[in-house]
Amino acid sequence: MQVFYADQFVLPLPTGHRFPMGKYRLLRDRLAExxxxxxxxxxxxxxxxELALVHTPAYIQAxxxxxxxxxxxxxIGFPWSQAMAERARRSVGATIAACRTAFEQGVAANIAGGTHHAYPDRGGGFCVFNDAAVAARLMQAERVRTQRAPLRVAVIDLDVHQGNGTARIxxxxxxxxxxxxxxxxxxxxRKEASDLDVDLPDGTGDDAYLHALERALDELAHRFDPGLVxxxxxxxPHEGDRLGRLKLTWDGLEAxxxxxxxxxxxxxxxLAFAMAGGYGHRLEDTVQVQVNTFAVALAYARRWHNRPR
Incomplete structure (x- = not known):
């Protein structure tokens, strides 16, 4: 399975900053090992x-x-730096590459990404550019150009925070x-209106979450037929997350x-996936949740590789 990264660009954040910048390199090291x-x-x-497919030229330049x-x-929550600007571009580039690879191999990933709070003319919530939105627009443009066929894209956002920027776009x-x-x-x-929003109360655990997800996926299937996820x-959503307020266990997240x-x-x-948020009280817990996601993804990547041609 092909996975793309940009963790070599480390933001110079002030001491005590809430964003766990180190998780990306730790995740890459765990995956490699x-x-x-x-x-x-x-x-x-x-x-x-590519960025201008979603973002305004003035914001891109700024x-x-x-x-x-x-x-x-x-x-946004980050001080500006050249590393911040470059990392934001690379994070979008990683999701673009993952989407292109998914068309060839079935499953691919971005170690970072999931920057769903970014709007066309501004960022927010640790998100500079909206990688999923840019990648979706670019894949649609490339499909029309190469195959002269429209592409329908489903964005399944299971970060604990609503994807307000993506919904607005x-x-x-x-x-x-x-x-x-x-x-x-x-x-x-202040939430935006997605095509399908499922609001979960604080403390939601595995059973209630998985039931809600199954109902949402059934409704998605009823209403939409995507060519890319x-x-x-x-x-x-993990129970050990500082900002999540839900109570999913390791097993619940794997399910x-x-x-x-x-x-x-x-x-x-x-399917192309990005890791989105994770702010565990223990950084190791966040990384473990992500490693588990990659292990699940790898099993499905093997299925794609072995499927009848």
């Missing part, structure tokens, strides 16, 4: 033209040269279906991942 069938590749940066409105930087687009399961009382406190596999991958596999739909 424990799942040798995964092929790791450095992501290229997204170009201005991130590039550091002229970002301080209010927007506060909403695609709110009037019938070719992209946005599904979000998230904490009802969690950030962002982009899955945001957030680790932050969640299996349901999503199986949903795509049963329909023969390629």
């Amino acid at each position: 424990e799942l040798p069938e995964i092929r790791l590749a450095q992501a290229r940066p997204a170009t201005d033209g 991130i590039a040269d550091g002229s970002v409105d301080p209010k927007i930087l506060r909403e 695609f709110r009037d687009d019938p070719t992209v279906f946005t599904l979000s399961l998230h904490g009802q009382k969690n950030f962002p406190f 982009i899955y945001l596999a957030g680790a932050d 969640r991942d299996r349901r999503v991958f199986d949903w795509a596999w049963q329909r023969g739909v390629p």
Whole structure:
């Protein structure tokens, strides 16, 4: 299974910053050590033209040269730096590469990504550019150009925080279906309307979560027939997450991942996934949730490899 990364760009964050920047390198090291069938590749940066499929030219330029409105930087939660700008581009590039690879191999991934709070003209919630939205738009453009056929994309967002930026970007687009399961009382406190939102109360555990997910996937299947799935596999629904407020166990999160991958596999739909959020009280717990997701994904990648041609 092909996996793309950009963890060589480390943001110079102040001491005590809430964002666990070290998780990306730890995850890559764990994958290299424990799942040798995964092929790791450095992501290229997204170009201005690719970013402009979603983001305004003025915002793209402001991130590039550091002229970002301080209010927007506060909403993003990162100080501007050249590393911040480059990492944001590479994170989008990794999801683009994962989507292209998924069409060829069935399953592929971005070690980071899932930056679903970014809007066309601003970022927020540790998100600079919206990688899933840019990748979806670019895959649609490439499919029309190469195959002269429309592409319908489902974004299955299982980060604990609602994908407000993604919902706003695609709110009037019938070719992209946005599904979000998230904490009802969690950030962002002003939600956007996804095509399907499932609000979960604080303390939701495995059984209630998985029941809600199954119902949501059934409704997605009833309403939409995608040619590509982009899955945001957030680790932050875990019971040990500082910002999550849900109570999923290791087994519950693994079952969640299996349901999503199986949903795509049963329909023969390629799936690209990104890791989205994870803010465990113990960084090792967040990384373990993510390693478990990759182990599930690898099993489905083997199925794709061995399927009849």
